[in-house]
Amino acid sequence: MRMISHAIMMVRKNIKSYMLLSVTVLISFTVMLVYLIYTDSNIYNKYRGILGSDEEIIITGTSEGQSRELNMFIDQIENIDNTHYYFISELLVDNNIEGQQCEAIVLPKYVWGLFEGEDDENGYLYNTRVDIAGKKEIRLKNDEAIVSKAEYDYLEKTQGEEKYISLTFFEREGFGEFTKKYKVVDKYEIPDGEYRNPIECSVGDPVYISDGYVLEKCASESRHIVIKTDNPEMVLQLIENLGMPRTSAYMHINEAIKEKNIVVKNKYIIAMVLFVLLGVNLYSSFLNALSERKFEIGVKRALGAGKGSIMLQFLTEGLFVMFMNVVVAVISSATIMMAYKYFKYVTDGYVYVIYLSKQSAILYCMFTFFLSLLFSLIFAYKSSCVEVIKYLKEEL
Numbered sequence: 447m448r449m450i451s452h453a454i455m456m457v458r459k460n461i462k463s464y465m466l467l468s469v470t471v472l473i474s475f476t477v478m479l480v481y482l483i484y485t486d487s488n489i490y491n492k493y494r495g496i497l498g499s500d501e502e503i504i505i506t507g508t509s510e511g512q513s514r515e516l517n518m519f520i521d522q523i524e525n526i527d528n529t530h531y532y533f534i535s536e537l538l539v540d541n542n543i544e545g546q547q548c549e550a551i552v553l554p555k556y557v558w559g560l561f562e563g564e565d566d567e568n569g570y571l572y573n574t575r576v577d578i579a580g581k582k583e584i585r586l587k588n589d590e591a592i593v594s595k596a597e598y599d600y601l602e603k604t605q606g607e608e609k610y611i612s613l614t615f616f617e618r619e620g621f622g623e624f625t626k627k628y629k630v631v632d633k634y635e636i637p638d639g640e641y642r643n644p645i646e647c648s649v650g651d652p653v654y655i656s657d658g659y660v661l662e663k664c665a666s667e668s669r670h671i672v673i674k675t676d677n678p679e680m681v682l683q684l685i686e687n688l689g690m691p692r693t694s695a696y697m698h699i700n701e702a703i704k705e706k707n708i709v710v711k712n713k714y715i716i717a718m719v720l721f722v723l724l725g726v727n728l729y730s731s732f733l734n735a736l737s738e739r740k741f742e743i744g745v746k747r748a749l750g751a752g753k754g755s756i757m758l759q760f761l762t763e764g765l766f767v768m769f770m771n772v773v774v775a776v777i778s779s780a781t782i783m784m785a786y787k788y789f790k791y792v793t794d795g796y797v798y799v800i801y802l803s804k805q806s807a808i809l810y811c812m813f814t815f816f817l818s819l820l821f822s823l824i825f826a827y828k829s830s831c832v833e834v835i836k837y838l839k840e841e842l
Contacts, residue, residue, distance in 0.1 A: 468771050474724045475775035475814060476782075481716060482806040483783050485709050490801040493702040499695035503561050503573045504673040506685050506692045515688045519671075522684055528676035532557060535666040541650060542612040543597065548650035549667070550613055555656045557584040560634075561672055573693060577635040586656035591628035594651035596641035598633035611653065618665045628655055713806065717813050728821045764822030772814045 508516045523529055535552040553560070560576040578584060578592060586592070591611055593601070601609040609630035616623050634654070642651050675681050678696040685692045783800050790798040 468767065470724065470727045471768065471771045472775055472778070474720055475771055476778045478717065478720055478813060479775055479779040479810055480782050482713060482810055483779060483800060483802050484786075485713070486803045486806050487783070487799065487801045489702065489706055489709060491799055493698065494799065496695040496698045496702065499573050499699070500561075500575070501678060501694070501696040501699045502674050502676065503559070504675065504678060504681055504685070504692060504694040504696070505561060505573060505670055506673070506690050507668055507670045508690065515690055519684065519688055519690065523673070523681065526675060526677050526680050526684075529673065529681065530558065530675070531671050531673040534670045534672060535661055536652075536668045536670075537615060537660065537664050538667050539616070539653075540614040541653065543600065543644050543650060546644070546648060546650040549652040550615070550660070551652050551654050552661055553584065553586060553654055553656045555586060558582070559672075559674065560584055560654075573695060579632050579634075584654075586631070586654070588657050588659070589627070589629055590631045590656070592632045592634055592654040593630055594641050595633045595635055597644050597651055597653075598630065600644040601630055613653065613655070615660050615664050617663050624663070626657070626660070628653075710805065713809060717809060721813065721817060724817065725821070728817070729824065761822050765818060768814070768818035768822060772818070775814075 506519075523531060532554045537550045537552065539548060539550045540546070541548050559582050560578065561573040562576055575582075584592070591613075593611060597611075598609070601611065610627055611630055612625055612627045614623055614625045636651070642649065644650060673681055678694065682692060682694060682696065787798045787800055790796045
C-alpha cells in the first residue's frame with residue numbers, strides 16, 4: 447500500500463511527462479473500445495429480432511387456392527427426418543367483451559410450442575415464442591380458451607375466479623352464425639407488451655381455442671403450418687419449390703453468423719495493428735519519461751536504494767498510469783456511444799441498443815492488460831539500467 451501511495455505521488459510530481467505519454471495511449475484505448483462496441487452494437491441491432499429466434503422453427507401458410515400445393519407439401523414433408531408440424535387456423539369472430547371483434551386461433555388439442563411470425567425494423571422475418579405462463583407445451587379441451595394478459599385481467603376483474611368468454615362464429619357462405627362459450631384457463635404474454643385495451647378497442651387480442659367443430663362449420667381467414675425440423679434447409683427448399691410463403695430465421699441467422707465471423711477476424715487484425723503502433727509509441731514515450739528522471743534514480747541509488755526497489759517503483763507507476771488511461775478510455779467510449787445512441791434516436795427515431803459481446807470484452811481486457819504489463823515491465827527494467835555514477839558525474 448505504501449508503494450502504491452508513493453507511486454501515485456511520483457506520478458503527480460511528474461504529471462507533465464506522464465500526460466504526454468497518456469495522450470496516445472488514451473486515444474488508442476478509446477478508439478479500440480469504441481470500434482468493438484460499435485461493431486458489436488451494429489450486428490446486434492441489425493439482427494436482434496432473429497438472434498433469439500429458433501432456427502428449427504418454420505412457419506408457412508396456405509390459402510383456399512393452394513390445396514394442391516398443400517397436399518404435395520404434406521406428402522413430401524413426411525419423408526424428412528426429425529420433422530414435426532401442426533396446423534393453425536384463424537377465424538374472424540365476435541366476442542362478448544364490449545362488442546369486440548377478434549381472431550379466434552384454432553390450435554390442435556396438443557401443441558409442442560406456440561410461435562408467431564414477426565418482422566423487425568430491417569424487414570427480417572423471424573419467429574417468436576408465445577409465452578403462455580412459461581409453458582412450452584399447450585393442451586386444450588373443446589370448451590377451453592387462452593386469452594391475452596390484458597383480457598385475462600379484465601375478465602378476472604369483472605367475473606372473478608371463474609372466467610368465461612363467448613365467441614360468435616360465422617358459418618361458411620353466409621349460412622348463419624352460432625355462439626359458443628369457453629372457459630378461460632390461461633393467459634399469454636405478448637413479446638412487445640402492446641396489448642389492446644379490452645374496453646376501448648373495437649378489435650381485441652386473439653383468443654386461442656381448440657375446437658374441431660368450428661373448423662367444419664366456418665371458413666378460415668388463413669391457415670398456417672408450424673414446422674419444427676432438424677433439416678431446415680430441406681424444408682425451406684420444399685416451400686420455395688411450391689411457391690408457398692415462409693417465415694424463418696434460419697437463413698438470417700446464418701447470415702448473421704457469417705457477418706459476425708468477418709467482424710471477429712477484423713477485430714483481431716485491428717487489435718494487432720494497434721498493438722504494434724501503440725507499442726512503438728509507448729516504448730519511445732516511456733524512454734523519454736525515464737530520461738527526465740535519471741538524476742532522481744541516481745540520487746536514490748546513491749542513498750542506498752537497490753535495483754529491485756527502483757524497478758518496483760517504476761513498475762507500479764507504469765501500471766497505475768496505464769490503469770488510469772483504461773478507466774478514462776472506458777468512460778470516454780461509453781460517452782461517445784451514448785451520444786451516438788441519442789443521435790440515432792433524434793434523427794431516425796430508432797432506439798439503438800449499445801452492446802458489447804463477451805468475446806470483445808475479453809479481447810479488450812487482454813489487449814489493455816498485456817500492453818500495460820509489457821511496457822510497465824520494460825519501463826521498470828530500463829530504470830534499473832541507468833548508469834548511476836556516470837550520469838551523476840555528467841550532472842555535476
